[in-house]
Amino acid sequence: MARHPKLKKLAFVPAFALTLSLAACGDNGSDTDEADDADASAQEVDLVEPGKLTVCTNLPYEPFQFTEDGEVVGFDVDLMDLVADELGVEQEIVDIEFDVIQSGTALNAGQCDVGAAAMTILPEREENLDFSDPYFDEVLGLMVEKGSGVESLDDVREQGLSLGVQAGTTSLDHAEEEGFEPAEFPNSGAQLQALQAGTIDVALQDLPVVENTWLENPDIAEEYELAEVIDLEAQYGFGVQKDGNPELLSVINDVLAEAREDGTYAEIFEKWFGAPPTE
Incomplete structure (x- = not known):
């Protein structure tokens, strides 16, 4: 098991934190309520280990996930860090065989919360996993x-x-x-x-x-x-336990949508692939 510390990205402001900041600057009660609801939603997510987002992956698979100077880095790792930031926890990475991830075995066994391994969304895999919205072709x-x-x-x-x-x-x-x-x-x-x-x-x-x-x-x-x-x-998606963690899946999809909208996804994409994503 290789632990990846939560990355500090100054350009990225988590949606929950942003909502809370806006609420603090005004007297709009509805904004405050929305921020409280979002924070409560994050707290409702069940995690294998409290305080950590445990991510199963298969190393090396550069540039999606690989070890550099003793640290696990990559495109998928950065995207999962955004999810961990949104939940207010740190990402911890578990390196296991890809077959154990894509079959849903690792998630069903409680080895991790999410599979992030450049995993293509396929009908046969959807029988074993709930996939996020696509994030890569x-x-x-x-x-x-x-x-x-x-x-x-x-x-x-x-x-x-x-x-x-x-x-x-x-x-x-x-x-x-x-x-x-x-x-x-x-x-x-x-x-x-x-x-x-x-x-x-x-x-x-x-x-x-x-x-x-x-x-x-x-x-x-x-x-x-x-x-x-x-x-x-076809496209890649992140996988969670089949019918087992809809709250986490919702957070992942919200984070991906926010990252695409505010430009964070494009920044991470260009960081690892050398050019911005094409529409």
């Missing part, structure tokens, strides 16, 4: 060795090359739908190591991992390249 990237002549999954099939994916992910689902029997790895780090060791010939992974992490490394970019971009027309 799902696109895959195929990484291959430079000079291999591989430009698509069709080329991988025609050349009889071995394909590697991360277990329990949409990369696995897509590969199997395309008729492959890919090698499966517990996380993106193990997948990359297998590619570099020659255990697999090509890797199918979420595009931000390929483009914003793997190929940002000069040594990797010297030997490998992005061959194909595959838009699955």
Whole structure:
């Protein structure tokens, strides 16, 4: 279990705090009542451990969640920090297998309050989890060795090359739908190591991992390249226990909406992906 301290973001003012500040500056009783109701709503959220928002994730999955200088950071981590701030608690991160998160097992066992692991919203997962509103578009990237002549999954099939994916992910689902029997790895780090060791010939992974992490490394970019971009027309969501924590789900959705409206989401997005989000 790796603990991530609550981040201080001077540019971000939690909605509850903002409402309270406005109420303090005026005599509008309705504003005060609304602030009290919002604060009470936050207090009603059941947490696995009081005073903490316990978040299950799978490391490393840069730039969404990974360890840097002994601290867990990333896009999902920053968004969950906003939720923790709204609740007036700190975020604590639990690193476990992705399959245990997406199946709902970890949440049902009380290991965490929310799953935040670049998790695609899929019908089969919605049977096990309640998802938040979408927060990121799902696109895959195929990484291959430079000079291999591989430009698509069709080329991988025609050349009889071995394909590697991360277990329990949409990369696995897509590969199997395309008729492959890919090698499966517990996380993106193990997948990359297998590619570099020659255990697999090509890797199918979420595009931000390929483009914003793997190929940002000069040594990797010297030997490998992005061959194909595959838009699955799906989106990521945060997951809570199925029918188990509607109050927390409501807070998460409110925080995401507020962050999009006040520009905080765009700031966090550009911080981790190098460019603002497209509408």
